[in-house]
Amino acid sequence: MGGEAPAVALFLLKAGNVIMAMTLEQAWKSILNCAEEMNSRYREVVFDELAIVSISDNQARTVSYQGPRREVFTDRFPADSAGLRKTVRQAGQTYQAGDFEFSHDGTGTGFEAFMILGKNLCLICNNTSKSMGGIAKNPRWLEAQIPFATLSDQFRGNPLAGA
Secondary structure, three states: OOOOOOOOOOEEEEOOEEEEOEOHHHHHHHHHHHHHHHHHHHOOOOOOEEEEEEEEOOEEEEEEEEOOOOOOHHHHHHHHOHHHHHHHHHHOOOOOOOOEEEOOOOOOOOOOEEEEEEOOEEEEEEOOOOOHHHHHOOOOHHHHHHHHHHHHHHHHHOOEOOO
8 A cells, every 4th residue: 555646546635526637648648639620610720729837937838739830839938928918817717627719819820719727737738820710710610619528627627747
């Protein structure tokens, strides 16, 4: 026994309820499955860039990444996140695991969406060729959001443990 917690069965105690925290592997698998389902419903790629990012002391560290700009993603993070930062400031709220925002200010490589995955951890979603406005013009966008909302609920109930 030795008092060690198994790596996969990390538990957090919150308000008297036991919440099982997701591992990085579980989180990334859920994110990729969500993206696949969104693409299927939308009938084309919604977000061609997905990243789990750790943010502390105003510094971003890429934890997991899938997309066309692996080499420059972290370096361009401050510029590419400007639209989302503006959206967050305007919302003026505190975000918890599972909360998300879409930014209609993202153009080019500017990020379209984020979701809080756990403490200091977020998912960045981006379409490097379309803006959120361009994505939302497709009538299939409403149906494509269903898996995203389901993913949000997963992280609300099972936040990602520190990565």
